[in-house]
Amino acid sequence: MNNYFSVLPEIESNSYRDHLLNEFIPEYSSHLKKTYGYFAQEHLTPKLLELQEVLFQYDFPPIEYFLVFRHAVDQSIHIDGRSFVRYASLNLVLDGYEGTRMNYYDIINDIRNRADAQYFSSTNVRFRESFDPSPNWTLVNSGVPHNIVGINPLIPRKTLGIRFIGNPTYEELALKVQKKWAAE
Numbered sequence: 001m002n003n004y005f006s007v008l009p010e011i012e013s014n015s016y017r018d019h020l021l022n023e024f025i026p027e028y029s030s031h032l033k034k035t036y037g038y039f040a041q042e043h044l045t046p047k048l049l050e051l052q053e054v055l056f057q058y059d060f061p062p063i064e065y066f067l068v069f070r071h072a073v074d075q076s077i078h079i080d081g082r083s084f085v086r087y088a089s090l091n092l093v094l095d096g097y098e099g100t101r102m103n104y105y106d107i108i109n110d111i112r113n114r115a116d117a118q119y120f121s122s123t124n125v126r127f128r129e130s131f132d133p134s135p136n137w138t139l140v141n142s143g144v145p146h147n148i149v150g151i152n153p154l155i156p157r158k159t160l161g162i163r164f165i166g167n168p169t170y171e172e173l174a175l176k177v178q179k180k181w182a183a184e
């Protein structure tokens with residue numbers, strides 16, 4: 001099992017990408033805000049309920065909320081979450097992902113600067129691994145230091161991140177994915 005990410009090519013992505021861009025991206029008229037949060041209770045469209053049903057087949061918990069990110073510059077190295085760590089995210093890149101990479105790091109000195117996430121100085125981590133985020137659904141470990149680099153400022157990178165009730169770890173969810181694959 002990969003420690004950082006699992007690509008799920010068997011879940012259809014193009015129709016979800018179109019839906020999300022149409023439904024949630026028009027709010028990006030302002031360039032001031034980089035993250036938009038949507039609680040599942042109020043914002044799960046029929047299309048996203050359909051996705052949740054697919055994820056139930058993997059024995060995933062219900063969706064708690066989802067975020068749409070818009071990044072025009074490379075991210076600083078961070079762990080997701082402010083007061084507590086958000087361990088796992090199911091991501092779909094929506095736009096501006098060509099040429100971008102997701103880097104993962106090991107912690108050398110655990111000194112965190114807490115803001116909208118828990119940030120690390122580059123001197124306190126060591127580069128571990130990099131991957132090219134495919135345009136497929138990808139389960140990512142958001143509980144270890146990571147960042148997105150290679151962003152073209154002219155084509156901001158837009159990403160959806162889904163978070164699940166109970167804040168399951170990446171390992172828990174990746175194991176569920178593996179079990180489903182093994183059963184097929």
Ligand SMILES: [Fe+2]
Binds near residue numbers: 078142146
């Ligand atoms: Fe992150």
